[in-house]
Amino acid sequence: MTLSLYNTRTRQKEPFAPLQPGRVTMYVCGPTVYSFPHIGNARPAVVFDVLARLLRTRYQLVYARNITDIDDKINRAAAAEGVPIGEIAARYAHAYHADMRALGVLAPDIEPRATEHLAGIMRMIGGLIDSGHAYVADGHVLFRVSSFADYGALSRRDQRELLAGARVEVAPYKEGAGDFVLWKPSTPELPGWDSPWGRGRPGWHIECSAMVAEHLGPTIDIHGGGNDLIFPHHENEIAQSTCANRGALFARYWLHNGFVNVDHTKMSKSLGNVLLVRHLLEQAPGEAIRLALLAAHYRQPLDWTSEVLPEARRKLDRLYGALRDVEGWQALEAAPDPEFIAALDDDLNTPQALAVLFNLARDVNRSSDPAERAALAACLRASAALLGLLGADPDAWFMTETSDGLSAEQVETLLAERRAARTSRDFKRADQIRDQLLEAGILIEDSAEGTRWRRSAG
């Protein structure tokens, strides 16, 4: 049972062991709270939630996921509405929490905010200036990239190429084209904090470095985030933190999740194809969205199409269906299936882990021995729990309402009529009612014990 993780830093799968035996520190880049979370924001939250659940079975975990609440996008949103940035940040942080909860994402241990870490940010910037890694120019504080030999190691970029290939117009006050902002001046109408370098605000990259240092120390075990953050954000974090900590290794394992595409193309505001979690939650239960996100390996791109959600619901129908008619499994203590664990241990191979779940479901359905069925069901549930799935009551799952359909009462009334028709062997009328219910998204099943119904994925 050895966990191995693909480390972006070394570009290979490595066996995982924490720096400090028994205790793991993990930091994941959280949201910038300037709008509602979209499905792309949800992927890292779900993926690293699974990793956190797995790690907690073996280690004491300290999991920090920040909220970026100082950012120019927030400033713009606040200016547009004429409200303080705190209001924008509070609103969307709240939305983020609500949506992630709906997806079964557990809260991290620590959720630091940039606005609560100005002192630490300034302290780190001051230290970088003192040690020659940063300089003041034209009211800005900039990181001197040339002072850090390993710059570009994570993203495998050559410093010189970076400079030569720079497409953006270089600000005249920069010493080097690749130098990036640690602190920038704020005009009076912009939010700002008083600092040794004047009233201003921190750059995005330094916020994470300072929060990591304050909560998790100079060297952390795991740093996660989206694929797109490798450059420049994580590269810059490494530069800042390593230099601020006198060369100490910043993060031992770098994990990056792939992007979510929509209908084969990138999600972007200009294309108008940004899928918000809150809208998807109107189409399907959060658990289905979660399963859809875990159906592909976390490092692969995930193409979101109109088929994804209905299919995820049908998969859950199958899994919950296997639990539904089993007696007595809820009370059983069960360990996750070893094969399931092995799949997760292999760099979080969730598609493989899901395959194990489906095999367990089939075994439950196959078995006619009540004790065996209960044991298998308990194992299925215990395994799925590591993925944050199958936590609901099976009967409740099949009753989940997502859109305006028939009420349970209406369904029962129609079923009573159908029962009467069947008793008098008026099958034509009975089938008519069944078709009517089906059209309303109600699927019915006859058995020796009677008729039962459920809401279908459509």
Place this chain on the structure above:
RNA sequence: GGCUAGGUGGCAGAAUGGUUAUGCAGCGGCCUGCAAAGCCGCGUAUGCCGGUUCGAUUCCGACCCUAGCCUCCA
């Protein structure tokens, strides 16, 4: 132009130097008044061209194609 990840059956998506992925969809059977669910069974796949090998989807090389990053971005 530089860097990175990919191209697997109708779709989604793992794995593997020779042996069933899994799910959804489809087909046949059992069950059922008929269905549904479930079970049993079936079918179609590894971009293209070379090389290594007894044997390659898997390793190596070339080519074609796709996506991402290089600028704010999960």
